Amino acid sequence: MQARHSNSLYKRDARPEFWQLSMRCCVLAGSIDVAFFFIFLWLGSPILAWINVISVAMYVCAYRAFVHRRNRLGFALIQTEVLVHAGLGTVLVGWESGFHYYLLMFIPALFVSTRARIAWILAAHLWIYYAGLYVLMWYMQPLQPISSNALLGVNIFNLTVVFCMFSYLALFYAITVTRAHTSLSRMAMTDSLTGLFNRRQIVALTEKLLARHHRCPTNLTLMLMDIDHFKQINDEYGHDVGDRVLVTVSQHLQSLMREQDFIGRWGGEEFLGVLPDTDLEQAAETAERLRKAIQVLEIDNDGKKIQVTLSIGITQYRADEVLSNAIARADYALYKGKSSGRNRVEAIQA
Incomplete structure (x- = not known):
């Protein structure tokens, strides 16, 4: 009926x-x-x-x-x-x-x-x-x-x-x-919840950058970010609040990145940032700035403030390597950061 x-x-x-x-x-x-x-x-x-x-x-x-x-x-x-x-x-x-x-x-x-x-x-x-x-x-x-x-x-x-x-x-x-x-x-290009690029689009944009990278070598750094203890937020406050946290964090991340950088939702509570013309040291400074900004962010939930932290793994793209290898390296850096206590930036040399 x-x-x-x-x-x-x-x-x-x-x-x-x-x-x-x-x-x-x-x-x-x-x-x-x-x-x-x-x-x-x-x-x-x-x-x-x-x-x-x-x-x-x-x-x-x-x-x-x-x-x-x-x-x-x-x-x-x-x-x-x-x-x-x-x-x-x-x-x-x-x-x-x-x-x-x-x-x-x-x-x-x-x-x-x-x-x-x-x-x-x-x-x-x-x-x-x-x-x-x-x-x-x-x-x-x-x-x-x-x-x-x-x-x-x-x-x-x-x-x-x-x-x-x-x-x-x-x-x-x-x-x-x-x-x-x-x-x-x-x-087709954006994530319906956060409005950021979706996984397919951010890969496509990065592939275009890499094609230009091969023609004209330059620094390109990948930054994989993950909201710490996000499952606990969903379990304690519900998925609606979890979605609100995702939207708020994604908006802040996007507003804090440079104009030439781009960011997308990689999956779940993970975000992938791509920083052209940026070496590992510069990317680490940017990542630390993002981490501190999210740490002090307060998300209102019926008068109760929710605070979250961010773990970030960064790596620099190696010339002529497959993109998935560089992302896997950034993911390993993120894993190391979470294993070391979360709310930190971890870098792996190219």
């Missing part, structure tokens, strides 16, 4: 950007129908004028449906309004009025709002409706014809509206795709 409910919520909330766009389209289309009301009153077509009043009411209802996340109802109201309005406008004024342009707006909307198979079926029905309306107007005259100049003006107005809406849709989808790509790239 709960699984079905969760699946229902997922379907209802799917493609949230599209439904937000639909709400904006309701406002835009309602505003256009208000303009049409006055246009057709001025042209002496009261039936078409009052049809737009009904259209505005339908867009208001559709907007409220989207606000309450009744997306299917909202889309059905928009679909009904456009189909009926386009058909009536064409039959009353003529094909040359351009009301049929609005039917084309449904083509991208169908494929975004429904599954592909259903979208193709609906698109086929839309084509039949569109073609049928076109053929119908070959054999009948408009029921409420307007002057040729007015007809041209209505056509240009409808063409302009549809042109602008298609342009807006294209821009919207381009921005949405770009944002989605950026978000996926960020998710």
Whole structure:
């Protein structure tokens, strides 16, 4: 039962950007129908004028449906309004009025709002409706014809509206795709909890540095850091507090490192720092500064202060060695530091 409910919520909330766009389209289309009301009153077509009043009411209802996340109802109201309005406008004024342009707006909307198979079926029905309306107007005259100049003006107005809406849709989808790509790239590169680089990304960045290192030899130091007694924090305060400790420590470590350095979450409570153009002595000074900063750090837990310490193992990269060997050496240095009492910096010569 709960699984079905969760699946229902997922379907209802799917493609949230599209439904937000639909709400904006309701406002835009309602505003256009208000303009049409006055246009057709001025042209002496009261039936078409009052049809737009009904259209505005339908867009208001559709907007409220989207606000309450009744997306299917909202889309059905928009679909009904456009189909009926386009058909009536064409039959009353003529094909040359351009009301049929609005039917084309449904083509991208169908494929975004429904599954592909259903979208193709609906698109086929839309084509039949569109073609049928076109053929119908070959054999009948408009029921409420307007002057040729007015007809041209209505056509240009409808063409302009549809042109602008298609342009807006294209821009919207381009921005949405770009944002989605950026978000996926960020998710692929960073740790979801701490916001630091994840293990895969920090290895990739280090490999790039090493490629440059081989072309132009320079100092590169690795720094493996571990929060002391972190399991006890989880056991005593719970994993939520443990996560808060991880986030706070990672933020402080990142803020204290140089701009050219980078740091990532290596796993669990371990962090890997990569320091380009840094020899072992300079790295030891940096590591000691980080250790002291974390030692005095206080993390609030409902009024109670939690303090943690950091053990750090550092080593310098050897020319032409495999990266995993250098990391293993830094890990051994970290192990030595923990074995010697924790809350200390231990270095191993390259």
